[in-house]
Each structure stands twice: as C-alpha cells, then as structure tokens.
Amino acid sequence: MAERQYILFTVANEQYGVPVEQVQSVERMMPIAHVPRTLPFIRGVINLRGVVTPVIDLRERFGFPPVDADANTRIVIVQVDRFHVGMIVDMVDDVVSIDEAGVEPPPAMVGGVQAEYLHGVARRGEGVLILLNLERVLSHAEERQLREAEKAVRG
Template identity: 35%
Template sequence: MTGMATATKLAGETEGQEFLVFTLGDEEYGIDILKVQEIRGYDQVTRIANTPPFIKGVTNLRGVIVPIIDLRIKFAQPDVEYNDNTVVIVLNLEQRVVGIVVDGVSDVLSLTQEQIRPSPEFAVTMSTEYMTGLGALGERMLILVDIEKLLSSEEMALMDTLRSA
C-alpha cells in the first residue's frame, strides 16, 4: 500500500524543487536538497589556529576531512550555543564536502516556481547576492540560499589551505 502513495507523490512533484529547511535564530532558510549529503549532530571538532571564528574547525567523517562552518556565527547571531538540537548539515558541493552548523532542521519542502519569489532588494541577515529568492508557503517565508556561493569565496580558499595543512 505504501508503495502506491510514494509513486503518486513523486509523480506530482516533478515540477517542484526540493529544499531542506533549516533555522538560524528566528529565520528559516532553504537549500537545495541535492547538495545535502547527510544531517548529523554536532560533534567535537578539531580547532585550527588563525581561522575566523565562524570556521569551527575540521572533523573526520569516515576518512574525509570536513571543514565545519558555523553559519550562526557567520551571520552574527548573538548567544550561539551548542545543545542537542544543534545540527550539522553535511553538504556535497562540487569538489568539496563541508559541514554547516545551524540551529535545527525542520523540513524538506517542495516548492513550485510560483512559490518562489525574487530576492528582495535588501536583506537583514545576509547579503542578497547569496539568495536565490524567497519561498512563500502560506504564512511561512523561507530564505532560499545559494549555498555554493555563500561558502565559496575566501572561506573556501581558506578551507583548502586547512585541508592541505
């Protein structure tokens, strides 16, 4: 019986794009589900000297050294604490695997083109250049993030140095 339901659901979702929804403070963000490798609890990381505070360090994930970035610190969120809800989203981006620390993961949502609005001219928490748009779901507003772009630039260069260190 369950097989039937799944088939219908998949057929109906072909036009939507799936996003993993995570929270940072009071905001909800969505990233392309295809870039997500796994979601895990926050473990101890190995700190690396002379890195910006938002780069927590690196962790060994089944033999792969994965840099861990705390997005909460990156977005200047006050009072960042690590508790049982704190999760790391492990992302598979082009040639690299990176972990991002967020307050929590709430959903996987499928958004159709009609539900995705263009980015606003200005954004409070992050530069609009990292946003691909806003997902509107009834009362909920998701900030859709181009995670590759957000994690590219100088951080990535920095992380490559960490990896080769």
C-alpha cells in the first residue's frame, strides 16, 4: 500500500499532519516584522536566510485564540504551489508514515477546522490525526478575503 510521510505538529491541542514534501524546514520562533493592514492571522514577514517569507499563525487561521510563543513554538516553512509561507504551530512532534488506504474523508468539522481545509483523517493509536490540505489553507480564497478586508479597512 502507498505510504506517505507526514510531519506532525500540534495546534490548540489537536494533532495535524502535512506531507513532508511540502515542508521545507522547521524553524524556531524568530522576530517577525508585522505587515500593517493585513488579515489578523497574517503575522508578518521573517528574514529566512535572506528570503523575505510571509508567516501565518495557524491558530488564528483556524479560529483558535492566540497564545504567546514559548520554547516549543515552531515555524513550519512550506512551499505549496506558488506560495512560500511559514506557519506558526504550537510544537512539532514527529514524522510518521501513513498508509493512504487508511485515510478517511474528513467529517464536516474536525476540532473546529472546516472540512474544506482537510485532506482527511487517519487513526493513529488511540488518537486521530488530521491531515491538512495546504493548497486550500493557503488558497486564492485567501487573496479575495484579503482584498475584501482591505476594502473594509479603507471604507
């Protein structure tokens, strides 16, 4: 059976996975330059070894309350389609192999995250692992939303 490797991380006490191919690196928290007048979950940009990289907060992206960064906080740098983006997560846990056959379609809502952002769920031990669909999480819908928000700000 086709197995795929996933990087597991925690956001607001839920475990999520993204395919390792999409992950470029995992960084410790670093200074973020805030970009004014963008959506709240867009935290700003970081200097990732000379490349200006946008960073989003996954907690806020999924509608969870923000928390202060601590020693476990990580920025997972992903490259999805044209987007090169860092995602702030509470902690990065592990890399696991998951059998694609064992991935079930997502229910409408998992742990507060809408199904459209999910690739599926996989059982793992006693828990459930939520596999993210990053294309959607970072999709164009975002840009539209961003523009609308801009309009709202400008009145």
